[in-house]
Amino acid sequence: MFFKFIVSISIVVLVSAARIPGPEERIVGGHYIPIEYVPWQVSLINDTNHNCGGVIHSDRAILTAAHCLSNVRTENLLVRAGSSHWRKGGQLVKVLKAIPHEQYCPSLQSNDVAVLILESPLKFNRKVQKIDLAEETPQDETMTLVSGWGRTQANATYSWPILQGVHVALLDPTKCKEVYGKDVICADNLGRGICSGDSGGPLVNLKDRKLIGLVSWGYGGCARRNPGIYADVAFFRNWFNKTINENIQSITSDCKK
Numbered sequence: 059m060f061f062k063f064i065v066s067i068s069i070v071v072l073v074s075a076a077r078i079p080g081p082e083e084r085i086v087g088g089h090y091i092p093i094e095y096v097p098w099q100v101s102l103i104n105d106t107n108h109n110c111g112g113v114i115h116s117d118r119a120i121l122t123a124a125h126c127l128s129n130v131r132t133e134n135l136l137v138r139a140g141s142s143h144w145r146k147g148g149q150l151v152k153v154l155k156a157i158p159h160e161q162y163c164p165s166l167q168s169n170d171v172a173v174l175i176l177e178s179p180l181k182f183n184r185k186v187q188k189i190d191l192a193e194e195t196p197q198d199e200t201m202t203l204v205s206g207w208g209r210t211q212a213n214a215t216y217s218w219p220i221l222q223g224v225h226v227a228l229l230d231p232t233k234c235k236e237v238y239g240k241d242v243i244c245a246d247n248l249g250r251g252i253c254s255g256d257s258g259g260p261l262v263n264l265k266d267r268k269l270i271g272l273v274s275w276g277y278g279g280c281a282r283r284n285p286g287i288y289a290d291v292a293f294f295r296n297w298f299n300k301t302i303n304e305n306i307q308s309i310t311s312d313c314k315k
């Protein structure tokens with residue numbers, strides 16, 4: 059729930075102890091972004107509160123971060139698509155199944171990805187669209203867009219009501235993986251970037267408009283501390299495909315009983 063404050067900045071501490079789950083991990087230093095610009099963005103709502111971001115993969119499947127599923131019950135989860143406001147508008151659909159990655163490790167924040175299967179399909183329109191997944195981890199210095207309803211300052215106590223977005227530069231993926239793990243990519247967070255409440259949301263390559271990352275975690279102080287860490291979508295591509303196929307099939311066969 060809390061985006062914890064890390065005091066030490068030694069590399070050892072960064073790697074071992076600082077992978078802090080932030081189920082409420084708003085964009086700092088961003089600007090209002092109409093949902094039409096990022097129609098793949100959804101809000102994952104727990105009971106009545108914005109909990110995390112998510113991304114539309116198909117009319118029945120949403121991608122998000124695994125840590126967004128801790129301390130929530132699937133029957134309390136809703137997805138709002140097609141609105142710049144997480145509290146109102148668009149399409150509100152119940153989550154039928156929430157599937158975190160089998161190897162998700164909360165203490166390391168590794169494999170921090172999950173799939174949500176919706177109870178009824180989303181209706182695509184100009185505010186509700188799926189996004190294609192990147193086939194390969196992008197190269198250094200790719201310009202990207204991240205969006206979300208997370209906090210606008212590290213010390214804020216609530217999710218921001220209106221969607222925000224900010225451009226961030228990808229950091230050298232090879233170096234990022236060496237330090238933070240083979241399943242993640244890093245983006246420059248200096249002064250602008252992710253904070254509590256953005257988790258599970260989309261990092262999109264501006265060149266080809268493909269999904270390259272899902273917001274995973276960052277350090278206390280939010281965008282003032284580098285880097286922002288994202289699950290590498292290309293790395294998890296097969297897992298997403300397999301997990302969605304298996305779970306959509308099981309729903310179809312349940313219906314035939």
Ligand SMILES: *[C@@H]1O[C@H](CO)[C@@H](O)[C@H](O)[C@H]1NC(C)=O
Binds near residue numbers: 130131
């Ligand atoms: C989700 O909502 C339930 C019911 O209101 C609450 O008990 C729980 O703490 C919430 N979980 C998170 C992660 O906020």
Ligand SMILES: *[C@@H]1O[C@H](CO)[C@@H](O)[C@H](O)[C@H]1NC(C)=O
Binds near residue numbers: 211212213214
């Ligand atoms: C919150 O943080 C901002 C920017 O870091 C600062 O200007 C503001 O005074 C802080 N507010 C509180 C209540 O600490």
Ligand SMILES: *[C@@H]1O[C@H](CO)[C@@H](O)[C@H](O)[C@H]1NC(C)=O
Binds near residue numbers: 296303
């Ligand atoms: C996803 O999986 C299905 C069936 O397992 C396969 O036919 C399809 O080619 C896969 N798609 C991608 C993009 O990997």
